[in-house]
Amino acid sequence: QLQLQESGPGLVKPSETLSLTCTVSGGSVSSSSYYWGWIRQPPGKGLEWIGSIYYTGTTYYNPSLKSRVTISKDTSKNQFSLRLSSVTAADTAVYYCARDFTVATYAFDIWGQGTMVSVSS
């Protein structure tokens, strides 16, 4: 049973870089069947897709965040990561990592539990 687990600081200062990691267990980030994505939900708001990475390393980003976002993967650790630079209070949110089963469901079928990140000095 594949599981995803987000990890990283729960508090980031304004203008600094938010860094989160998603550890994949029971599956492989090297599989050609999946994209691996990051989604967030600011307090009181809806879900926002941040970006996704394929096993080849190809990435796709939300245009509204593209200038600040980097998603990467570490095959040896079976992890993928999110970096969001120059954060402001508007980046305060629950951040989820998720699997996009691109060859079957074309949807995020497995999600991590989510991690709350607050941006504050």
Add this chain to the structure above:
Amino acid sequence: EIVLTQSPATLSLSPGERATLSCRASQSVSSYLAWYQHKPGQAPRLLIYEASSRATGIPARFSGSGSGTDFALTISSLEPEDFAVYYCQHRSNWPITFGQGTRLEIK
């Protein structure tokens, strides 16, 4: 970027009633449309993928329909655990977008 518009924003119904939630896309997404259920403190749960296919373990009271630009999620008879926020999401091209959500509340 494809914009997904969900309606209504809030739907107030009683257990046992039928719920119909709508999602309209600003351009065709073919059948690459998914629905999620989201409860406070939990991760979103995939209900429907490719517009009408139920995800693993999803009860038969949940059904999806539509193609192109107009989609619907129907819950045939509401159970107490069905009251939550529901999102649609397309996967027809990049960037992926979500609808703004429909809150299904107990009347």
